[in-house]
């Protein structure tokens with residue numbers, strides 16, 4: 001008699017081979033440091049917008065909620081995408097534990113608002129000083145961009161790069177990625193972002209992407225060029241990102257459980 005355990009194991013193995021996921025080998029190896037799900041970006045968390053990559057005037061993020069993090073007095077009702085709002089609350093709480101009180105100054109901005117702001121600034125200055133984005137180019141229109149200040153700076157009329165000297169700005173730059181945020185407009189990336197250094201502007205992209213972007217000191221533009229080049233190469237080798245994500249959802253996730261809790265990778269396989 002064949003032991004029942006062995007039959008169960010054999011059946012599970014046979015099922016695994018017969019599963020659609022077994023064809024995953026037809027896809028080239030995915031070697032990019034971030035998972036294909038993040039690059040496929042169904043949630044649109046890594047959406048790039050700038051002067052060259054404009055959002056439609058009709059683009060409104062799907063899951064806007066009213067912000068619940070501490071806001072600067074004088075600001076009216078603000079909205080953010082749900083994940084960004086949750087992450088913001090987590091970051092504000094952590095900052096407070098470290099002794100810093102943060103204030104949300106600006107969040108989602110509709111296309112029409114940006115259009116009005118951009119025109120007003122151009123009229124006032126008679127030139128573009130790269131401080132206010134063109135309509136459709138604003139990170140705020142994604143519902144994932146935020147301006148965050150400390151108390152003293154909420155009392156000032158405007159913002160400038162000196163905010164970077166505050167302990168709050170330095171804490172945020174060091175820790176934002178732990179909550180899924182990146183410093184969107186870095187001091188040494190002005191030529192790439194086409195926006196002046198904004199030590200108060202953070203952008204939610206999700207924790208994995210944020211860790212990668214901040215650790216490698218990338219702008220969102222640099223990051224986009226990098227992953228798009230990788231993806232083009234992957235597709236040239238016959239890869240299909242959507243298909244790969246579908247296969248991984250069917251095959252990998254239910255059977256591989258990562259129990260790592262102390263830096264030691266320990267994999268348990270379940271059939």
Ligand SMILES: [Zn+2]
Pocket residue numbers: 106140145146147201
């Ligand atoms: Zn901003």
